[in-house]
Amino acid sequence: MTDSPAITRLLTPKADLGAALIETIPAPAAAPGSIRLRLDRFALTTNNITYAAFGEAMRYWDFFPTGRPDHGHMPVWGFAEVEASDVDGIAPGERFYGYFPIATRIVMQPGRVTERGFYDQAEHRLPLVSAYNQYTRCTADPVWSPALENAQMLIRPLFITSFVLADYLADNGWFGAARLVISSASAKTAYGAAFCLAGLADRPELIGLTSRANRGFTEALGLYDRVVTYDELDGIAADRPTTYVDFSGDDGLRARVHGHFGPGLVHDCLVGSAANTAPLDRTLAAGAALPGPAPVMFFAPVQIRKRNADWGGAEFTRRFNLDQTRFMTAATTGGDPWIRIEEARGLGAAARIIRALHDGSADPRAGHVVLPAAGSEPV
Template sequence: MMQLQTRRDDLAHTRIVSHPLPALTAGEALLRIDRLAVTSNNITYAAFGDVPHLRYWDFFPTGHQDWGHMPAWGFATVEHSTVSGVEAGERYYGYWPVATHAVVQPIRVSERGFYDGYEHRQTLTSAYNQYQRCTTDAAYRPETEDLQCLLRPLFITSFMLADFLEDNAFFGAEQLLYSSASSKTAFGTAFCLRHASLQQTGLTSARHQPFVQGLGCYGNALDYDSLPGLDAGTATVYVDFSGRQALRQQVHSHFDRQLTYSCFAGSAQSHDFLTPAEAAALPGPKPELYFAPYQIRKRNADWGAAEVTRRFNQAQLAFYDYVQDPQHRRLSTTAHHGLEAARSLIAELVEGHINPQQGHIVRPIGT
């Protein structure tokens, strides 16, 4: 069992650690991790790993205070199991460490899949403990496994964020203003709201502006230097995927009272926390951290879990078709074989040196 561990105080610094494959005890299963998507989203998990209601570092403990397991989404195959209903050879989609193998304790086993029942995970967010059996997943397509690894964990945030904004009547805004508009979660949100009757404006770097304009999700795609030229009298919701405090300050100062809501939805470019004093000093509304599981919980109560899944699957498959449209090269995937290749990829992600048109899939075993 080989694991890629990350310095919790220096996310670009990683190491590969090897352990013998464990002997299973009753109630456990060993899975071989076949493929994982590693994106800026994973860097966000690591950057916010110690936030009390997130606790991303706690899902896969390493036993070392300074080193953590960066989690990622993807597919794994059961190699050995002591649990009835979880059989060798079955494939599951879920939340894994960046490693060659993982041991889980399946509970609540059903046709749909199982939950990991290890005690340390029971106080963590339930959505991350669920493992979906591929043969019963209505949205699973063997030919789109890479896209599912890459987009599904991001798109659930996009889908539920779009629903949250719509559910709140866009807080009375006439415009949604996105930072890091090239990020997959940002343009997934814009895709879900592409038929909404308000302006969607994407802010991005000058070098990414043509890509963002070509996505076809935003009414306007502007570089960051164009922000002062936006109409400050337009009621605006700021959807922040960059996490950059200087940019947040600029947006709040520019729109001031016309900023009806400020939503901190991710951190593609910065891993700095917004302190209470910084939040209080900003003009306009206090930035609010968006957390998808809260809206999932609300909609499970409103619609029922089956209807939430149906709506999400429908939107997810439409998004796959959208990014794969042969007339537009909106997204392509690149495979990285082995954990050594994953180390280089993570360093590039931390530094922000990744082409937004590329999606990156890690195959930990190397094949």
């Protein structure tokens, strides 16, 4: 493989997850058995802020080392094209979907190459969760189409969590709850879970918690039985067993939920961190000090492994693809879609989107897609 051109990358200061450092560095030396990919486009959502917030505890920072101890690579989902290859079965010009750093290019060491795709088997990635190391060859992906790439990379990484979370709650009998209270209810992963839950028979009542600014949008989704703003929390009757499904990670809100529902709170499920970028261990420790159930971190790969064993991989994929197609259609079509896809160009634009997502000022309807190579100027 020939030497690669320079790489422009966006790094996240671990002390300020809404900030960004954009720099251009020499490409790593080309090694036998490696490929070079050019990142063509990627999605940015609050899910990426969660990756950063949980970067140490869940080892998300470890996937793409930066060489800077105080800065990490915020992972994103996107599409990349092979620029050069020294690997049999992977040709220049092929397109792959997967988990990438925010950078114009990346060098990988493929292994387990099949018609479906490959796994990056760089030594530092071998101990990490294998689902994030898998790259799908677009021509072998039954749900891929060029026209739907933006929708796919926005929705698929979020909706896999939504789908598996809904299954996890049902699989555990709702933890004995007759009500689910879902925070950050306007977030795409949260209402994706509500979408999966809404049509289930004998499900608990679904209450969406959101800000006053996002109340109208959240009600218009039509997925929650009730939408309640954060300042109205005390108006929810504490009259039945309740499971808290937390996409916000807000310590103050968690304390209010525990205090209000008291012994009626039967389970506290921590899914995301839209409103809290403190380290995960600090959030879990603060929650454990509260009366009632300690928060339990939901990790989708664990439930995926369980269902692959229960159903088989093919059946899991069939069920997921069916619901994903239904959700993608509901979310992106019609005169007033839930997700309005917005393309931006360059890593400078990516930095501005990250700041808005981190600060909670981003429009919940916006589905942000970044084309990194164009206008990758420092900010």
